[in-house]
Amino acid sequence: MSGSPWVLVSRRVVTDGGVREAAVVVKDGRVEALLSPKDVPQGFEVTNVGEQVVMPxxxxxxxxxxxxxxxxxxxxxxxxxxxxxxxxxxxxxxxxxxxxxxxxxxxxxxxxxxxxxxxxxxxxxxxxxxxxxxxxxxxxxxxxxxxxxxxxxxxxxxxxxxxxxxxxxxxxxxxxxxxxxxxxxxxxxxxxxxxxxxxxxxxxxxxxxxxxxxxxxxxxxxxxxxxxxxxxxxxxxxxxxxxxxxxxxxxxxxxxxxxxxxxxxxxxxxxxxxxxxxxxxxxxxxxxxxxxxxxxxxxxxxxxxxxxxxxxxxxxxxxxxxxxxxxxxxxxxxxxxxxxxxxxxxxxxxxxxxxxxxxxxxxxxxxTGLEGLKGSLTPGVDADLVVFDPEASFTPEPSAVLHRHPLTPYAGLKLQGVVERTYVRGVPVYTRGEPAQRPTGRWVRRPGAARSVT
Structure with a gap:
């Protein structure tokens, strides 16, 4: 999905200027633009999540x-x-x-x-x-x-x-x-x-x-x-x-x-x-x-x-x-x-x-020195996106815990807000209960750091 431009549309996108209806255009792993949904160019792959929230x-x-x-x-x-x-x-x-x-x-x-x-x-x-x-x-x-x-x-x-x-x-x-x-x-x-x-x-x-x-x-x-x-x-x-x-x-x-x-x-x-x-x-x-x-x-x-x-x-x-x-x-x-x-x-x-x-x-x-790269939906940042349902609730069960060990005090506690999807640089890494099988994460460093530690 990250190879060619694509678009994530929601009625609730959390931008630096507030929560609004928007289309997040993703290109080459970055946020290319925030547009009105009616302004999305023809031919782009569009995923519309409706009322679910799109946030960084x-x-x-x-x-x-x-x-x-x-x-x-x-x-x-x-x-x-x-x-x-x-x-x-x-x-x-x-x-x-x-x-x-x-x-x-x-x-x-x-x-x-x-x-x-x-x-x-x-x-x-x-x-x-x-x-x-x-x-x-x-x-x-x-x-x-x-x-x-x-x-x-x-x-x-x-x-x-x-x-x-x-x-x-x-x-x-x-x-x-x-x-x-x-x-x-x-x-x-x-x-x-x-x-x-x-x-x-x-x-x-x-x-x-x-x-x-x-x-x-x-x-x-x-x-x-x-x-x-x-x-x-x-x-x-x-x-x-x-x-x-x-x-x-x-x-x-x-x-x-x-x-x-x-x-x-x-x-x-x-x-x-x-x-x-x-x-x-x-x-x-x-x-x-x-x-x-x-x-x-x-x-x-x-x-x-x-x-x-x-x-x-x-x-x-x-x-x-x-x-x-x-x-x-x-x-x-x-x-x-x-x-x-x-x-x-x-x-x-x-x-x-x-x-x-x-x-x-x-x-x-x-x-962490990553402002401008992570943490917002500003054009130019990495397309790290979360589709989040703030009205849904769930109760974590030990069988659903993905940490190495299922021991957590949140097990059995009713929680509000369900993560539906997570993207890193435009690549889906979690979708509706299923983590991606292939790890694609990278070491992100402060700007100006050397690119090698060997």
Whole structure:
């Protein structure tokens, strides 16, 4: 379908100027034009989806695909196939929990070679900042990493150690000069503490990672952002108590952005049952009042985007048989269900399709340096398209989960919004429950990156 020009027509196309009836003309894998349907040239192949929504493909810039090294947790084939089913057309892989972690140019070469030819959708890579690797950063920028991730607290895996303020004082000037963002797992404490008491209760886990860990870390990152003028992005914000500091940084004009995740917008601590370790993540899911403040911050623009933080593991590592929050791996599998989960919450709070595209497509593409290539339906961008039925609902069943393992907290939860089709550069990669059989995804890099890492 991508070889010759073709047209996708809908009464509801989400454009930069609003939702309107339009014909999206696709040529050579790009959006050629947005026309009135009556102006479509004769002879073009036309697919008319009626009232179903046509929107840009979701850009998910926070996923742990874990390959190579922990492919039994997930992998490029399974993760990107699930992403395509969820309306995601571009995914950016985190530098952990693969082995080796993507903290050197050589490790990036290994990661890129592993992914090549195996991805259903387009993909990118974050590099990692760890103690002592400042000399590796420029080489990874030249090779095309999206930016760099760091932890301010133990990451959960020993091959990706956390950084100190002194480490960041060495790395951040390099990133500022090269114009790439530092994305930060923002929890900060001198003394980590395991859950106490009955570790089957969610409250024991919630108490072990208080809001102030996030709040203190974010204050430190605001100071470092001001000092170095490095673009700083806070990943998976959970604590609403940090919102005033974030809003102040934005008012000051600092290059400071923030994401949150579907699970923080969907679930709440009061309703997580004892032993439900499939809902353990870090930072933790907090109370319902906290969740509503996150929604309000999205509406105000204090939080910029919503991304999955897909972080799966083998079912055994969740210790569901014991229900022990102290022992379980922290991470939620969500790539396939992020879009409908977020849309379900949006509809309940009166938010519309333009906000959906802003939070899940346009703003993530801007963070990753892909604005003008991904995340909108502007002429000239890649024809990454999703046909989405916002009025339809479904209940995910484990048998329909395309992640490597079917364990996800969204199974059995009624969700609003069904992805009917996903296209990447004009090529259908998912159609009505069926992923494409042949992987066609490519590594998309920041403009100006070298084209080879060999």
């Amino acid at each position: 493909g979701v850009v998910d810039c926070h996923a742990h695909i874990n390959e190579p090294g922990r492919t039994e947790w997930e992998g490029f084939e399974t993760a990107t196939r699930a992403a395509a089913a969820g309306g995601i057309s571009t995914v950016v892989d985190m530098p952990l929990n693969s082995i080796p972690a993507t903290t050197t140019l050589e490790a990036l070469r290994t990661k890129a070679a592993t992914a090549e030819g195996r991805c259903a959708i387009d993909y990118g890579f974050w590099g990692g900042v760890i103690p002592g690797n400042a000399g590796e950063l420029e080489g990874m920028v030249d090779a095309g990493v999206t930016g760099f991730k760091c932890f301010l607290i133990h990451s959960g895996v020993d091959e990706f150690p956390h950084v100190t303020r002194e480490d960041l004082d060495k790395a951040m000037p390099i990133l500022a000069r090269r114009g790439v963002p530092l994305i930060v797992h923002a929890e900060l404490t001198e003394h980590e503490r395991p859950p106490q008491g009955d570790t089957r209760t969610y409250q024991s886990y919630l108490a072990s990672r208080p809001r102030r860990w996030e709040d203190d870390a974010i204050r430190m990152m605001v100071e470092l952002c001001r000092k170095h003028r490095t673009r700083v992005h806070i990943v998976h914000l959970s604590s609403s108590d940090a919102l005033p500091d974030i809003a102040a940084a934005k008012r000051e004009g600092l290059p400071f952005t923030v994401e949150t995740c579907p699970h923080y917008l969907t679930f709440d601590a009061e309703h997580i049952p004892d032993g439900a370790t499939h809902l353990k993540c870090a930072p933790p899911i907090r109370e319902a009042e906290n969740r509503e403040k996150l929604w309000d911050a999205l509406a105000r623009g204090t939080i910029d985007m919503v991304v999955s933080d897909h972080s799966p593991c083998t079912p055994g590592l969740k210790h569901l048989d014991r229900g022990d929050f102290a022992a379980a791996w922290g991470g939620i599998a969500s790539l396939q269900f992020s879009l409908p989960a977020v849309w379900t919450g949006m509809r309940a709070r009166g938010h519309g399709l333009e906000a959906l595209v802003r939070w899940m497509c346009r703003n993530p593409s801007r963070l």
